Amino acid sequence: MSNRISRLFNVKYPIIQGGMIWCSGWKLASAVSNAGGLGLIGAGSMYPDILREHIQKAKKATNLPFGVNVPLIYPDIEDLMKIIIDEGVKIVFTSAGNPKIWTKHLQDEGIKVAHVIANSKFAAKCEEAGVDAIVAEGFEAGGHNGFEETTTLTLIPKVREQTILPLIAAGGIATGRQMLSAMVLGADGVQIGSRFVASEESSAHTNFKNAVVDAKEGGTDLMLKKLIPVRLIKNEFQQRVKQAENNGASKTELTEILGKARAKLGMFEGDTVEGELEIGQVSSIIDSIKPAGHIINDIVLEYKVAKEQLNHIKYSF
Amino acid sequence: MSNRISRLFNVKYPIIQGGMIWCSGWKLASAVSNAGGLGLIGAGSMYPDILREHIQKAKKATNLPFGVNVPLIYPDIEDLMKIIIDEGVKIVFTSAGNPKIWTKHLQDEGIKVAHVIANSKFAAKCEEAGVDAIVAEGFEAGGHNGFEETTTLTLIPKVREQTILPLIAAGGIATGRQMLSAMVLGADGVQIGSRFVASEESSAHTNFKNAVVDAKEGGTDLMLKKLIPVRLIKNEFQQRVKQAENNGASKTELTEILGKARAKLGMFEGDTVEGELEIGQVSSIIDSIKPAGHIINDIVLEYKVAKEQLNHIKYSF
Numbered sequence: 328m329s330n331r332i333s334r335l336f337n338v339k340y341p342i343i344q345g346g347m348i349w350c351s352g353w354k355l356a357s358a359v360s361n362a363g364g365l366g367l368i369g370a371g372s373m374y375p376d377i378l379r380e381h382i383q384k385a386k387k388a389t390n391l392p393f394g395v396n397v398p399l400i401y402p403d404i405e406d407l408m409k410i411i412i413d414e415g416v417k418i419v420f421t422s423a424g425n426p427k428i429w430t431k432h433l434q435d436e437g438i439k440v441a442h443v444i445a446n447s448k449f450a451a452k453c454e455e456a457g458v459d460a461i462v463a464e465g466f467e468a469g470g471h472n473g474f475e476e477t478t479t480l481t482l483i484p485k486v487r488e489q490t491i492l493p494l495i496a497a498g499g500i501a502t503g504r505q506m507l508s509a510m511v512l513g514a515d516g517v518q519i520g521s522r523f524v525a526s527e528e529s530s531a532h533t534n535f536k537n538a539v540v541d542a543k544e545g546g547t548d549l550m551l552k553k554l555i556p557v558r559l560i561k562n563e564f565q566q567r568v569k570q571a572e573n574n575g576a577s578k579t580e581l582t583e584i585l586g587k588a589r590a591k592l593g594m595f596e597g598d599t600v601e602g603e604l605e606i607g608q609v610s611s612i613i614d615s616i617k618p619a620g621h622i623i624n625d626i627v628l629e630y631k632v633a634k635e636q637l638n639h640i641k642y643s644f
Numbered sequence: 645m646s647n648r649i650s651r652l653f654n655v656k657y658p659i660i661q662g663g664m665i666w667c668s669g670w671k672l673a674s675a676v677s678n679a680g681g682l683g684l685i686g687a688g689s690m691y692p693d694i695l696r697e698h699i700q701k702a703k704k705a706t707n708l709p710f711g712v713n714v715p716l717i718y719p720d721i722e723d724l725m726k727i728i729i730d731e732g733v734k735i736v737f738t739s740a741g742n743p744k745i746w747t748k749h750l751q752d753e754g755i756k757v758a759h760v761i762a763n764s765k766f767a768a769k770c771e772e773a774g775v776d777a778i779v780a781e782g783f784e785a786g787g788h789n790g791f792e793e794t795t796t797l798t799l800i801p802k803v804r805e806q807t808i809l810p811l812i813a814a815g816g817i818a819t820g821r822q823m824l825s826a827m828v829l830g831a832d833g834v835q836i837g838s839r840f841v842a843s844e845e846s847s848a849h850t851n852f853k854n855a856v857v858d859a860k861e862g863g864t865d866l867m868l869k870k871l872i873p874v875r876l877i878k879n880e881f882q883q884r885v886k887q888a889e890n891n892g893a894s895k896t897e898l899t900e901i902l903g904k905a906r907a908k909l910g911m912f913e914g915d916t917v918e919g920e921l922e923i924g925q926v927s928s929i930i931d932s933i934k935p936a937g938h939i940i941n942d943i944v945l946e947y948k949v950a951k952e953q954l955n956h957i958k959y960s961f
Binding site for chain 1: 646647648650656657658763764765782783784791792793794795796797798799801802805815816817819821822824825826827828829830832861862865866870890891892893925926928929944950951954957958959960961
């Protein structure tokens, strides 16, 4: 336990499986934790009772630490947080909101809190809120995304300039080589989403998992920038949004095209034509569906190989 | 000379100063080459006679190798290439076009050829054309950019999968730490643009250099995607384009707003309000104007420090 992220969360590897709507329930989170990473249950797509069920199942499936990701825009957030505290969850990742509102309260219950940002100016707010760690997520990430479009390669050094807090890099990371690359930039750990969508234990629909494996370079696009930017696999729904955006569609028109429950339709129910398929650019280098534990092992091995290779003459001058 | 990029170009460090319109003339290119990097004259903004003058001055200013960057869409390209060959330039970087057309011809004259791509599918085309090296440039880069918006962190591993050719990473790289990060991903060297715009020897107008130093995170945007995507500093001109794009402006309307010679107006003549200011996202971490030789020294030192730090316990698990 040599790294401050692994120490903070009491896990073997500083590898966090991102909490993702419709994809990361108890099965994925516990599989990742059992393999030495930190698994997160994605509460964003769960009713409070469903979250309770997932936490209870995760506790049975692993004795190792796991956490819950909570988007702070969640409507019944008090209920959600109460369940997290009641069930004795020890790690919470918050996103999409102000970290000041919940951090202290959770910490008073003995919970470690990490907060997700996409802009270094929020690093100061995270420090003021007293979070235990920061996740900085770049433009290439799947799902909801920052307005500044700062890529991970640019964002991580910038956030590192602003804070001494433990820092977790996210966006564009699926391999151990990319993990080491992010660590070189100043991160202490990584959060990986897309790679775990295409895992056996992910609750994503098989059609969605296959779409991730099939995704080619340039196969995703950052859409709906007039609402909240979201990275999606290109499909018929996305093309309709693109067309509307190219024609200058208003917020109202875009909201109407989006409609309701499209993420569930695509990611959980498997409609890859009309559904919203949230995934990162790095899907272009994901080519298989594996057990989460194998993915963790692959990443650790790739990381170690990449680190060893730095002793090669290629890197010396 | 231990690295295959430094050997290929016969330079001390595998650091290439990107050829940039209005910014990289003989003064910058020779300063970079004298400091152990590879300086490139950016021919894209030069009439053939001007290019000849710059090459001749560079030859007087350095005994070390330098090169010329040629966008293949250049109208009088035959004239340009003739001058390059006549003047005995030994390194040419081509971009924005098909590498098959010129590579063999240039190589027959003893010239090493690198070609710039933004999508791994062009790596195969580069191999077929027989180029000596590939530059893969990510979404965060300044100036003209790919349509797929693939970031450097995602692009480099993808290109590395497709080719064994020497590979130069570009986009989002301004520090030695970022350089090492790109090398870990599979690059053999880096091309750096924005950092050298803000150098003493750059021919950018002082106003533009200051705008680069002043640029904050989120201070650039990828514009004109209906024409050719180009990353610009946000200013009044850019806001006008943005507004038009949000309203669904057509190619014709955008071409009209763009008008002529805006890049020169902004970058060379210093109109930071109405000019087109092409720069990368990494401008947000550039905070000074230094001699190019100091920049090279900084990058090499940062690289070495970052590499040494990998022996720290933080990186071991």
